[in-house]
Amino acid sequence: MSQLEMPAVAAGPAYRRQNQRRQMSDRTITHLFIWPTLILLILMNIFPLFYSLYLSFNDYSVIANEPPKWVALDNYEKILTNERSRYWHNFTVTGKYAVLSVGLQIVVGFGLAMLLKEKFAGSGLITTLILIPMMLSPVVVGLFWKLIFDPSKGIFNHLIYMNATGGKEWLSDPTLALWAIVIVDVWMWSPFVVLLCLSGLSAIPSYLYEAAAIDRASGWFQFRRITLPQVMPLLLIAVLFRTIEAFKQFDLVMGLTGGTPGDATETVSVRLYREAFLGKFKTGESSALAYIVLIIIIAVSNLYIRALNRTREG
Amino acid sequence: MATIELQQVEKKFGDLHAVKPMDLTIHDGEFVVLLGPSGCGKTTTLRMISGLEAVTGGRIILNGRDVTWAHPSERDIAFVFQFFALYSHLTVRQNIAFPLQAQGESKETIRQRVAEVARLLRIEHVLDVKPGSLSGGDRQRVALARALVRRPAAFLMDEPLGALDAEFRETMRAEIKRLHIEQHATTVYVTHDQIEAMAMGDRIVVMSDAVVQQVGTPAQVYHDPANLFVAHFIGSPGMNLIKGRYAAGTVHLREGVSYPVPDFWVSTLNEVLKGEGDVILGFRPEAVTVNSEGMPATVYATDLHGGYTMLHLDLGGEEIVHARAPRSVHYPIGTAVRFALEPAMVRFFDPVTEKAIVREVTA
Structure with a gap:
């Protein structure tokens, strides 16, 4: 030792x-x-x-001084079948909003990404500027777009019709109000799609385009057979994220219209808020509504994830 | 099939001259190899022929048509890339069909032509899988199939075997050569591997520092290199190059070591060197015979290369001479030996211009 x-x-x-x-x-x-x-x-x-x-299986209000009363599936039944409660209207509004908003975001976002993919003087700065809207708070965005849409003072009508006074009342016209929210959401969240698509586009090796040019493929053929399939997984992720967000859309609607005119822009989330926290505080019924939204989101996500896996494997 | 002419073609990247003005004619059905070390401009030359790289000056003529500024798709050429450039999201069948679909060929034509090239390249069994699951050799076969299926006027291949391991490289080299013989298609092939170039090319274009050093058949560039670069670059190992001074029919290599110049060289050297001057003596390892006569040297090392032995002979402590000997030959290190040179295989170079001294052949 x-x-x-x-x-x-x-x-x-x-x-x-x-x-x-x-x-x-x-x-x-x-x-x-x-x-x-x-x-x-x-x-x-x-x-x-x-x-x-x-x-969600009880009749219960958080402000009533009564214990929850078991009603089994009554709340769900009411939401899904009772026409007077107009829940289907809220689902229709949300669905319409999700399809329009996500569809336009994908088109605008992908289009911008295709333009920004090409390097030019100031392209970095422009990319950064384009990303700004998604960094803002939705409530703030809602409030200042309310000013932009203002029929008498707002710049939106002025730009579209070159005449601020004779323009449309975007936020109080029942046929236009949902479109107004869609426009703002597209403005705010297309940059997110741009970001995802840009990363996908820049990952496509240049030699694939060189090979395609040698193979005499036209620009459109290259886009269809190389660009789109290569970016598709990221595009599907963008669609998935944006669809989930669209189904949950609350703050932007509250900031812009609060669900008005009438209930023209009342998405499920806004209705949920009204049922749960205004008037009678229907806690049980709104819990059931929240679960229905959750199930829809899970179902839609599953569909997308399956599609995503198919693009990766197939 | 096609004839490709490069007339004073050059390429600059900013201040860097990637390819200095070069002239080259590639004949119909010829297999021409662009050979040189990395960065010599061979790939840039190939990319200029394909149209993937714009020329800085000069003209490219394809089958008599000036295609200098034509888009790659207008040149009727196929390009095989070093890293295959296969479309990873498409199956092998779709990859091969891609150029035909791009031209709007009918489904029946596509089916027939894909089946035809798949049979030719023996890849019928992988037609429905994605390229990602294939071996390097099969991927390159798919890349070749995609090039062949279009029946282009010329094939351009950029180090197509560079990404393959040694075993596949041998097989694919033979396959490409066989394809060329069968198809008799004009082919321009880029490689840095001189063994590949020697094995495959009808003619080799040796490039270095953006300049064409020599254009010739494999035998020409091997036996009659145009300059010191080609002499050293071609062959494994390259030509033995030993500095000496020529006078009166003898090259003095070292103190006490001199080489009597073969008679048929004497008049040329006398004329070129004006009777006396510095010269570089060049000879291939197989021109050396180790025996009891000739120049003295000591054995520095011996390597057995399977079929033959490579002797490294120390010529007075300054130069190492590589000599190829039968595999049974073995000398202990330090053995004093003598070696002679096969007169027909001896070459001479000018140490200043680095060019080969060309012997006048009298009829």
């Missing part, structure tokens, strides 16, 4: 005890990190999730 090892062996047990007091084991550290997060998650997410599921 060497001289160097002697003191260590002699001080071994005492040293270990001291060390144990000073240092925590890996297991303790793991528990210290995991449990607070887990408890927070259970309290803030999991419990409300299951409690709201339970409430």
Whole structure:
């Protein structure tokens, strides 16, 4: 035994005890990190999730001084079948809004990305500027677009009709109000599609286009057979994200129209808010509505994810 | 089939001269290899022929038609890329059909032609898979099939075997050569591998520093290199090049080492060097015979290359001479030997211009 090892062996047990007091084991550290997060998650997410599921089968109002009353599927039945409650109207508005908004965002976003893909003087600056709308708060965007759409002072009519006074009343005309929200959403979120598409377009190797040029493929043929299929996975991700967002659309509608005129722009989320937090505070019924929205979003997401997997495999 | 003419074709990238003005005529049905080290301008030359790179000056004539400024699609050429350039989202069948679909051919024609080239390249069994799941060799076969299916006037190949491992390279080299013989298509082939160039080319264009160094058959560039670069670059190892001084029919290489010039060279050297002057003696390793006569040297190292032995002979501590000997030959390191040169395989170079001294052949 060497001289160097002697003191260590002699001080071994005492040293270990001291060390144990000073240092925590890996297991303790793991528990210290995991449990607070887990408890927070259970309290803030999991419990409300299951409690709201339970409430969706009850007749319950959070402001009434009565305990929840079990009504089984009555809330769901009312939402899906009762015509007087006009929930179908809210679903139609949301569906129309989602299709128009996401469709236009994809067209505008992809188109802009195709233009920005080509490098030119100032293209970096323009790309940055184009991305600004999606960095703003939806409520702020709603408020200033309200001014832009203003029939007497707003610049929108002025630009479209070259005449501010004789223009349309975008936010109070029932046939135009949803379009107005679509326009703002497209303005705000097309940059997101631009961003995704640009990353997809720049990842297409230039030699594929060179090979296609040699193969005598026209520009349109190259777009159809190379560009589009190569960008498709990212395009589908953009569609998925934007569709989910469109189904949840709340703040922009509240900022612009608050669901008016009448209930022309009342999306499911706005209706949900009204049912849950205004008037009678129908907590049970609105929980059921929230679950229906959740199921729709999961179903739509699944469809997209399947399509996405097909483009990757097939 | 096609004839390709390059007339004073050059390419500059800013201040960098990638290809200095070059003239080259590639005949109908010929297999021409552009050979040179990385960055010599061979790929740029090929890309200029294809139209993927615009020329800075000069003219490119394809089958008598000036195509200098024509789009690649207007040149009726096919290009095989080093890294295959296959469309990863399409199946092999769709990849091969791509050029035909782009030209709006009928479904029946496409089906027939794809089946034809797939049979030719023996890739029928992979037609319905994506290129990603294929081996390097099969991917390059698909790339070749896509080039062949269009029946273009000329094939341009940019290091098509560069991305393959050694085993596939040998097989594919033979396949490309066979295809060329069968199709008799004008082919321009770029490589940095001189063995590949020697094996495949009808003619080799040796390039270095953006300049064409020599154009000739494989035998010409090997046996009669135009300059020191070609002499050194072609062959593995390259030509032995030893500095010396010529006077009165003898080249003095070192103190006590001199080489008596073969009689048929004497008059040329006397004339070129005005009787006396510095010269570089060049000879291939296989021109050396180690025996009891000739120039003295010591064995520096010996390598067995399977079929033969490469002897490295130290010529007075300054120059190493590579000599090819039968595989049974083995000398311990440091052995004093003598070696002679096969007179017909000896060449001379001017050390100043670096060009080969050309022997006058009297009829």
